[in-house]
Amino acid sequence: MQLKENLHLTYCTNIHPGQDWKSTFESIKKHVPGIKQEVSKEQPFGLGLRLSNKASEELDLGTNMSDFKKWLDSNNLYVFTMNGFPYGNFHDERVKDMVHAPDWTTEDRLKYTKRLFRQLSELIPVGMNGGISTSPITYKYWHKTESETKNAFHVGAKNMLEVAKQLFKIEQATGTYLHLDIEPEPDGLLENSDEVLSFYSDYLLPIGAEFFKQELGLGQKESEELIKKYITICYDVCHFSLAYEEPTDTFAKFKKENIRVGKIQVSAALKILFGGGNDEVVWEQLSQFNEPTYLHQVTEIIDGKVKTYSDLPLVLEGDRNHKELRAHYHVPIFLEKYGELFSTQDHILKTMNYIKSNPISEHLEIETYTWDVLPADLKQDLSVSIIREIEWFKSHM
Numbered sequence: 001m002q003l004k005e006n007l008h009l010t011y012c013t014n015i016h017p018g019q020d021w022k023s024t025f026e027s028i029k030k031h032v033p034g035i036k037q038e039v040s041k042e043q044p045f046g047l048g049l050r051l052s053n054k055a056s057e058e059l060d061l062g063t064n065m066s067d068f069k070k071w072l073d074s075n076n077l078y079v080f081t082m083n084g085f086p087y088g089n090f091h092d093e094r095v096k097d098m099v100h101a102p103d104w105t106t107e108d109r110l111k112y113t114k115r116l117f118r119q120l121s122e123l124i125p126v127g128m129n130g131g132i133s134t135s136p137i138t139y140k141y142w143h144k145t146e147s148e149t150k151n152a153f154h155v156g157a158k159n160m161l162e163v164a165k166q167l168f169k170i171e172q173a174t175g176t177y178l179h180l181d182i183e184p185e186p187d188g189l190l191e192n193s194d195e196v197l198s199f200y201s202d203y204l205l206p207i208g209a210e211f212f213k214q215e216l217g218l219g220q221k222e223s224e225e226l227i228k229k230y231i232t233i234c235y236d237v238c239h240f241s242l243a244y245e246e247p248t249d250t251f252a253k254f255k256k257e258n259i260r261v262g263k264i265q266v267s268a269a270l271k272i273l274f275g276g277g278n279d280e281v282v283w284e285q286l287s288q289f290n291e292p293t294y295l296h297q298v299t300e301i302i303d304g305k306v307k308t309y310s311d312l313p314l315v316l317e318g319d320r321n322h323k324e325l326r327a328h329y330h331v332p333i334f335l336e337k338y339g340e341l342f343s344t345q346d347h348i349l350k351t352m353n354y355i356k357s358n359p360i361s362e363h364l365e366i367e368t369y370t371w372d373v374l375p376a377d378l379k380q381d382l383s384v385s386i387i388r389e390i391e392w393f394k395s396h397m
Contacts (some may be wrong), residue, residue: 021058103138104156136188181234186297232262275283
């Protein structure tokens with residue numbers, strides 16, 4: 001839905017199970033019309049569409065695309081953003097670090113992303129811009145040496161530049177502006193704003209200057225403008241709160257270097273505070289969030305630097321000498337506190353306050369995908385939960 005001119009709010013359909021196109025479409029048909037009726041009865045409602053590789057391949061078969069477009073039109077729905085981060089199944093089995101696979105060093109990731117952009121260019125309404133969020137290149141622990149890491153940066157940049165070329169050609173042919181939104185997260189090759197800036201300056205821009213000189217005959221300045229236009233950032237509020245970055249500081253860094261924010265994913269992390277005399281209860285409640293499906297990296301500040309634990313069990317089984325921890329666990333955004341635990345909802349509110357007067361992105365996507373694995377007393381009917389999140393966000397904007 002449009003909150004105001006050129007500001008679109010949705011939720012990400014990675015919440016709904018769907019490994020193939022049939023199950024994906026069935027989930028969307030089951031939930032979306034009822035959600036729209038509650039939160040956007042009169043206005044068109046935009047979708048944050050998530051397609052696995054298999055579902056994307058099958059969308060191209062037979063009349064699937066035309067049938068989907070007709071269904072969208074008949075229900076006053078539109079697609080303006082997609083989640084191209086998880087390639088395979090995202091529910092009901094162990095995902096963990098494999099959410100990055102295949103990564104940006106592979107042809108499979110490139111083919112999948114280019115197919116998604118072609119499909120988005122068919123689905124998006126005329127005159128609207130669209131984006132697809134994606135992995136921050138790879139999972140850092142898959143690359144054991146400095147040489148392997150540099151190679152991952154290099155190959156990842158080259159493959160993303162192939163996508164930028166595709167998006168340039170799409171805009172030339174159709175007038176539709178689409179962008180690839182890189183999503184930093186803990187233990188990704190890109191985790192924070194400084195690493196994003198280094199990726200542009202050390203890899204994307206120098207490699208891209210030569211690439212676009214050969215491919216399109218562009219000079220260095222034109223190449224830089226093209227790269228920064230089509231390769232943008234997905235600002236996931238949860239992820240940047242785990243990096244202990246204030247939204248205003250991050251946005252200022254990006255603005256200074258003319259790096260665009262293609263999408264803001266509205267999400268909250270768990271915040272765990274100690275020293276209040278009830279630490280045993282805090283640890284017991286935190287243990288309820290230990291589940292085997294997703295990676296739940298945990299971060300803390302030590303001597304001014306962020307330390308990351310690769311998954312929640314490492315913290316639960318380790319020493320208990322902490323002042324504050326933050327856990328990568330997308331909890332409901334309307335949740336300020338759960339028992340003795342807190343959330344980083346304050347980062348969402350700061351982000352919202354910023355974008356009220358600084359329209360840095362047209363795309364807002366609520367992304368709480370953990371409803372299936374939340375502690376029992378936080379689970380409600382899925383559609384009711386999504387509606388509650390959207391209404392909470394609208395009330396604060």
